[in-house]
Amino acid sequence: MSTLLLSSRAFKTPAITQAFINMLPDHHQYSEISIIVNSVKEGRLHPKMIALQTQLHALGFRNVTLFDVFQDNLDILKQSDALILNGGYEFYLLHALKSSNADQVINDLAQNNRPIYGISAGAIVLGPDLQLYQYLYPEDNLLQDKDLNGLKLTTTRIYPHFDQHAITNPGLIDQINHWENTHHQSVIRLNNDEGLLIQDENVKRL
Template identity: 50%
Template sequence: MANLLLSSRAFCNQAITDAFLALVKPNATIVIIVNSVTEGKRHPQMQALQRTIQQLGFEHVTLLDVLTDDLATLETADAIVLNGGYEFLLLSNLRKMNLLTRFRQLALAGKPFYGISAGAILLGPDLDLYTQLYPEDNMEQLTHAPAINATPIRIYPHYDAHCQLNPNLPSLITDWERQTGSHVTRLTNDQGLRIRGTEVQLIQPASK
């Protein structure tokens, strides 16, 4: 049974933080996948996320590069975090190491996964919406981009912020939904989803 947390931003409010603490057991060993950015472990965002999780009381938090590090760490970790960055880069790197199926198996077996932005997108079925919206990021020119598929839920993170940048975004996503018969869950910068099997809970600040 999948045990997932998806959000636009990491620990952006107390509701998201509380959902993470409910997702992961105390004293858990946590692995952060860094392959959504070219800088990997050197990226300040990756290092900041590691520090944030440590400040929540978790002593064993490792940054892991799937291209160079020992992948056995994934099997022994109590939880896996897929950080934000570039969804197509993350997809490409996971595909190179044949990790899409393995991550799906681990997630469906109940290992907790926290996906942030690009990482949250990858936990869904595919990146097909993004091949249409952002072809410039689709480095491999994929027409169908299967992802981890730990959940059938497709998300669009940062929806509120991106709509301000592109007023056409709502109609573009709606058109894609009509063309494909699919549904996209729009998440604002402050929102997340807690997924336990077939149970889905919207996470957002209490004042919303």
């Protein structure tokens, strides 16, 4: 049994925030939360990572670790009550998880019902693969990875920030529609204020 929360922005709405809290034990303020920071090259020094840690502290969580899969002991992840994969660059994050074997740890934790919250790029890599993003943004695959399989914790495919990106790139709607028709796959378009709660492939839009 796996419990996943996916969103475009971290704790953007009360519904998303409450869904995360509900995934944890009653005394959630004592929960050990690990934020995986490897979606950006700066890692734990990136302002986005520090801001998310601060946000969690403001929500009452006392034990929040910024976790680097290349520098920190993976046993810390195993002891976490919940994992958060923050936003950034999905290709870079997936490469880091696989090359450090953190992907195996995350899969094991998910199978043991450890809550996992993926934000933007972090939500994307929890899905089946990055093929949609290779089609849309091949230039972002800087390391030219051939293995684009995601962590496969869900079969749900998402495109985060859809409302924002559709404005800046009017052709995006047609591009995603074309990819869906060509690959016979569906993509859930998530706006900046939306999330998904997934429990054993039962998907609830927040």
